[in-house]
Amino acid sequence: MMRFLVIAISVLLFYLEPIFGLFSPIELNNDFYVLVPRFLIIYLVFVAIYYDRKRAMLYGLFFGLLYDVFFIDIIGLYSFIYPLICLVASFIVKYIYQHLVVSTILALFLVAGVELLLFLFYTTIGLKTMTFTYFYQHNLIPTMLANAVFLFMFGWAFKYILLNRFNQKALLLQK
C-alpha cells in the first residue's frame, strides 16, 4: 500500500498542476501575475531528501518527459531539469540538517532555480522576450509565494509518508 503511494502522489500532482495552471495568470490592479504550480518538483525534492535519490531522479526523468511531450513540445527540457534538481537536492542535503523547515526552504529555492533555468532557456532561444526585472516581479515572486503556500500545507504530509516508506524499506532490507 505504502509502496504505491509514493508513485500515486506523483501522478496525482502531475495531473493537478495544469488544473491549477488554469487559474493563472491572476489580475491585480491591472497587472497580471503568473503563478506556476510546481507541485511535482517540490514532491520530488522531498523524495530525494527523505527517501531515495535514484528513485527521485528516475521519476523526474519520466514525468519530465511526459511534461515535455504533452505540454511544450520541446523534448529534453524538463526531462533534464527535473533529475538535475533532484540531484542537486540530494547533494545539498548531505551538508545540512534534515529538518522540515530546512527542507521546505531548500525546496522553495530549488523551485526558484527551475524558474530561473527556464527563463534563461526561453530568452536565449528567443521564444520569449522578457527583462529580468519583469520576470522577477511578475513570475518569480508570485510563483514562489504560491508554492510556499502549497509547501506549508502539504510538506509535513510528504515527509511523513516518505519517511514511513523509507523505514519500511529499511526494515525489509534487515530481514
Next chain:
Amino acid sequence: MPQFFSNKRLIFLLVGMIFLVALISFSLRDRNHASLPEQVIKDVVGFGQSMFSKPTQYITGAFDNVESLLNTYEENKRLKVRLEDYVTLQASVNDLRLENDELRKIVDKKEDLRAYNPIQSTVIARNPDQWEEKIIIDKGEIHGVLVNMAVMTSQGLIGKVTLTTPYTSTVELLSTQNPNYRVSAVIAEGQEVFGLIEGYDEKRKELILKRIDSEYEVKVGQKVTTSGLGGIFPKGILIGEVTEVTTDDYGLTKLAYIKPAASFSILDHVIISKRTITSVDGTDGENTEADLTEGVGDGS
C-alpha cells in the same frame, strides 16, 4: 566533492548533455508535427488529464453559478434596460437576413465565408509553466479538428490550433509572442479596412493590428473581426476593439492597438470553427513562414 567527478560519471554526464542538446534542437526544429510516439503519449496523458479536469470544472462551475445567483438583481436591472434595444435590433437583423437570403438566391451564390460548423470542446489543461500561451483541448483529428483552425469563446476569437493528435489538440492563444502568428482582420464600419494581427503588447495586454492602408480612417472604439481572407478562418468572428491608432515604424501604414474581446485568463469551454467553404493556405496558415523568394524569376 571529489568523488562525484569520477571519470565514469563525468563521461556519463558529458554524453548526457550532448544527447540532450541534440534532442532539444531536434524537437525545436519541427514543433508543429507530432511523431507517432509523441501522439500516443499525448493521447494517453490527455485522457488522464480530462479525468481530472472535468470534475474540477464541474466544481468551479458550481461556484460560478452561486456567484451569478448573487448578482442576479444587478444584472436583471441592466438587462431590462437593454431589452428594448434588443427587440428593435432583432427585428432589423431578421429583416436584413431575409433580404440577404433573397439577394443570394437571385445571384445564385451558395457559399459563404461566414458559414462554419462549430466543434464544441472542453479545455483540459493550460500549459502550466506559462512560458508559452497554449491550451490543450479534448477534441482532435477524429472529431474533424485540423491545424490552423480558428478557436473562439462566446466572447470572441482566442487563438488557433497549432498541433493535433487523434484525441487532443493544442491551441496557441492570440496573446503569444510568436512572430509567425498572424490573423487576417478587418474593421468593417462604413468601409472595410483590412489589416493583419501581428504581435501582442505584453505591457498593454493588447493585440497589434498592422499594415492598415493609411488612406483609410480608423477610429478608436471600432470593432475588429476576422476577414476570412486569410484562407482558413471564417469571416466575422469578433477579435476586439480599437483603442489607439498610430503610424508604424516607417510611417507608411497605420498601426492600431486592439483590446481583445475575449479574456485569455480563465478558459474552460471553447468552440473550434470548421469553415464550410474550402480552405486555402493563406496568411492564417503557415504560408507566411514559407520562403517567398523561391521561384521568383519563373514568370519572366
